[in-house]
Amino acid sequence: MFLTDLIAFFEMRPTIESKPNALPVPRPIQEGFEFRNVSFYYPGASRLVLKGLNFHLRPGERVALIGENGEGKTTIVKLMTRLYDPVEGQILLDGVGLREYDLEDLYREIGVIFQDYMRYEMTARENIAVGRIEQIHNLELLRRWWFRHINVSGSEC
Ligand SMILES: Nc1ncnc2c1ncn2[C@@H]1O[C@H](COP(=O)(O)OP(=O)(O)OP(=O)(O)O)[C@@H](O)[C@H]1O
Numbered sequence: 746m747f748l749t750d751l752i753a754f755f756e757m758r759p760t761i762e763s764k765p766n767a768l769p770v771p772r773p774i775q776e777g778f779e780f781r782n783v784s785f786y787y788p789g790a791s792r793l794v795l796k797g798l799n800f801h802l803r804p805g806e807r808v809a810l811i812g813e814n815g816e817g818k819t820t821i822v823k824l825m826t827r828l829y830d831p832v833e834g835q836i837l838l839d840g841v842g843l844r845e846y847d848l849e850d851l852y853r854e855i856g857v858i859f860q861d862y863m864r865y866e867m868t869a870r871e872n873i874a875v876g877r878i879e880q881i882h883n884l885e886l887l888r889r890w891w892f893r894h895i896n897v898s899g900s901e902c
């Protein structure tokens with residue numbers, strides 16, 4: 746019975762893709778993300794989840810979004826990561842529309858831990874490398890990521 750779901754899943758094609766000659770994502774990011782008058786509803790739904798949203802998130806800034814269940818906090822993250830595109834308005838990264846950037850490159854630069862996350866039986870090394878799996882053998886780089894992001898001392902990958 747579930748095999749048909751699996752086959753349907755494999756046959757799905759992404760609706761969001763990179764433009765030809767898309768730009769590389771800026772490294773490092775200078776100005777950050779800017780939402781300009783962003784409105785959004787999910788495909789097939791009629792209710793607006795976000796309406797005319799404006800904010801600027803700068804590099805190094807830490808922001809906590811507080812709101813009731815279903816108010817659209819996770820949806821903002823899904824739009825920043827281009828899992829969906831806004832229905833209206835624009836999302837800019839360093840002053841350039843997010844749709845102008847290469848999608849793979851954007852995904853490579855952003856890490857998200859969603860609230861309904863999965864924990865996999867993997868080593869610390871694999872967990873760190875999972876976002877850029879081609880670097881799994883680059884222990885020097887993995888160590889740097891470990892110390893920068895996890896901030897514990899004396900651990901080995
Ligand atoms: N894939 C989807 N398709 C249709 N509607 C969706 C989808 N995902 C979320 N929604 C709806 O969009 C609205 C915003 O959801 P979202 O997950 O962004 O809220 P949230 O603020 O993160 O909530 P919570 O505090 O529960 O995490 C909700 O009404 C939700 O039911």
Ligand SMILES: [Mg+2]
Pocket residue numbers: 818819820860
């Ligand atoms: Mg949420």
